[in-house]
Amino acid sequence: MRTGPFSDPVVVTLINRYFVPVHLNNIDGSGIRYNMPPGHEDAYFILETPEIADGPEVESITYGWSDGHDGPVAAENTHVLEPRFMKQEMLKFLGRYSQLDHEWPELAHLKDATDPVSRLRLAELLLDEGAADQALALLDAMPGPLTRTAEARARALRQQKRWDEAAAALSSAPTGPTTTIEEARIAFDRGDSNLAQEVLDAFLARHPDHVDAAEAYYLRGWLYFRAGDDNSALEVWREGIARHPVTESLFSQKAHLTLIRQNWSIDTVARSNTDIH
Amino acid sequence: MRNIMGSFLFSTLLAVSLTAASGPVVELPIAGVPLSDEALAAIEQLPGVRAAALDREVLSLEVAPDSEVSVSDIVAVLTEHAPGSRLERDGVTIGAHTIFQMNAGVCFFCAEGPLGQTLARRSFVSDWSVVDYYAKGRLRFRIDADGKATIGALGGTGAFEDIIITDRYEGLGAPNLYWATGGVAWRANEAIARQEASRSQKPLILFPTAGT
Structure with a gap:
């Protein structure tokens, strides 16, 4: 289950702590950069050493798969970056340039x-x-x-x-909302859909506005999807977003992106189960 | 007489509805045989319709707040109850509550560019935004029109899967499809990011891909 690399909070944490992230506008027609023609869009990212006065030359590595422009390190042949791959390459990069690993x-x-x-x-x-x-x-x-x-x-x-x-x-630990959601995560991650469903339904019935409820809605939607009930999945994701706006909740953002990605095909974002919370 | 009564009824209904929240009102030009009371009643029975009235060749429709009525549903009612009448869809004035639904058949990011280019060629379109999206390339958008513009001027109803009248998206900013995803603290622009990277001696991570 994923909606791209940022579906994994570990990836997000590593980026925020150890990198300076910026989203390049590659659709403004400004010219070829990093071997990517303007307007080209695909799943890749670039890690680059900073420019430091009298320091070593800037080095950059392009990762990921892109149509006709494979980076030096190819990710899986997929249009969605694999979070685990990204985490691994970020850590490798920090190891290679340990002076930048603060x-x-x-x-x-x-x-x-x-x-x-x-x-x-x-x-x-x-x-x-x-x-x-x-x-x-x-x-x-x-x-x-x-x-x-x-x-x-x-x-x-x-x-x-x-x-x-x-x-x-x-x-x-004594039972409470935070242990219940963790129980749901364990059941979900290990593929015990019945238990996960039971725990999530109980959680959402009792704590629909709890701080962890957005995650519960998100996971519940994926359970519906796994069961082949796409419409219920959409409904639950939308309900979660309505209750927990994307401006406030990471999981509502994830649900939001999942909904967008259905414009590709929901199958392309459901192949793996790589979320780590 | 029926039209006068219809207008009176509509006014009364509007007056009553003012006690509750009012919904969007749209005027739909009708051509051909005038609508019968039966057809009007059938339209009023449509889910989401709060009131309907006919004034000469214009069907005034009030949509209940937070509800939606699709033009295709009205056409379906006319086909059944008033086969001699037809809705002049292309003559409908584009308003704040006119929502265009299209099935792009491709992902949003693939559809957005061509859609934007198409809309940019219409001089009366001052702005547009996607307000909702569904599975498999289906999306809804609305436009801000400079002055009075009709659906026909936009390219006609044939270009769209459906046209929806609703206030459901009122006050709702366009969904940010380029959401600063997943809590990543994106820097405002590349120059700022590069300066910070140099100052803090941290590596840059650059994402040229939109939306992921």
Whole structure:
């Protein structure tokens, strides 16, 4: 399930923390840039070192598939950039140009903290980047059945696709909206559509305006789609967007893009299940 | 007499409806045989129609707030109940609540350019925006017209899958199809991004692809 690379919050976090993102207008007829003719539109991205006075020459790498203009590194032969591929290449780029890899200030600040609250926050920040191994190492060293800790542990284990352990970690926390949505994510990601449907329906019936409800609507729509009920999928996505405007909710943005992408074909955005929350 | 009564009835209905929120009113030119009371009643029964009245050769239609009435539905009613009458669709004046539905058959991003070029050739089109989109290339748009313009001047109804009268999109900005997707903090332009990258010594990430 995806709507492009930004459907993956880990990709978004990595971009926002470690890169300077800009959307190039390639349809203004200004000329060929990066070997891309004006007006050309396809799924690719460019990573580029910054221009630094008396520094090394600017280097740029084009990634992705584009019609007639394959970049140096070809993504899968698809018109939608694979989030996992993008994450991998961003990390590789940062590794290659380590002088440009500046640790996120809040992570650096919390690195040496010893109090549980700071350690938990550090683990959550690492999970935002998809660094489940490091997060788990921190969480495993933390005592207690605190709800937030259990949720973070479940999230880390889910990122590692250790479904049973993730569900077990969650079961140690008191039930509430945030544990319920995590339960739904686990069920959804492991492909247990029946359980995911049951949990999401219950969640939406009780908490349609909860901060996590936009995600619940989004996931519920995909369950309908998986079941072949496109119309109900559309209905649920639209309802989610209506309740949680795209200006306020990442998942409504994702639903919004999914709706747009149906103009291609919904199948092209549903082939894989790569979202990591 | 019937027309006078019809106008009176319509005025009364409008007056009554003013107590509730009022919906958009559109005037639809009718040619051929004058509409019968039966046809008018059938039009009034259409979902979304709050009131309908005939004044000479113009059918005045009030659409209930947040509802929609499609021109094709009205045509269907006329075909059944008033086969000698016809709706002069191309003569309908384009208003703020006239929504054009088309099936581009291609993705939005592929359809947008040609649609924009087509509309740009119409001198009376001061602005246009997509207001909604559906599966498989179907989208709805509206235009802001300078002065009075008819659907015929836009290219005729044949160019569109349907024409919808609704206030559903009133006050709604055009959906931002180039949404700053997924929470990425896009910089305002390339120059700003490059300056920041140099200053912060962070790498740039550039996306030339629209909409993803």
